[in-house]
Amino acid sequence: DTEVTQTPKHLVMGMTNKKSLKCEQHMGHRAMYWYKQKAKKPPELMFVYSYEKLSINESVPSRFSPECPNSSLLNLHLHALQPEDSALYLCASSLPGQGSPYEQYFGPGTRLTVT
């Protein structure tokens, strides 16, 4: 199984809502990532988890809160978002450790619209 799944596929939320994005993989990967991708732009790294610990936060606003409850799951909790946060949110995973040259496996993404 070389699949990364993300739910939901689409999400529309108001600026006062709280919602969560979910990502799951069963490849035994111990590094997991969140990216944000605006239309016609490359993905931008948001967070990196290594062995279930947050290792990189790319100065992301606190209205985005990541969580890695176990080695297979990665969540992104959303609260008080702004319309400019509307984007495709991508999850990825790879073999473990910093400095790993291994490829990342990406999920299909969650298309988020903030109204």
Next chain:
Amino acid sequence: DAKTTQPNSMESNEEEPVHLPCNHSTISGTDYIHWYRQLPSQGPEYVIHGLTSNVNNRMASLAIAEDRKSSTLILHRATLRDAAVYYCILLSYNFNKFYFGSGTKLNVKP
């Protein structure tokens, strides 16, 4: 952070080879060169990666310049399914980060 430079777009005919260039003049000795592609409405997909030597796999070949300041992704016979945005990325040895460049949009004509 090391950066990559790629042409915005390229065009190819179906069943012909395609050479996608990438410049990375600030690469450090331990940076890996990765290539990913993103088909419309999908997440990025790994294509190939290398460090110093040329690499081949079932999808493509990666040619790395001797000074490592540039590389070329080679699709040996382009198909319509290869139409995508191709990203050249440097992965720092010290940090498990991917910084995507702006990418090259490949259009394949039948």
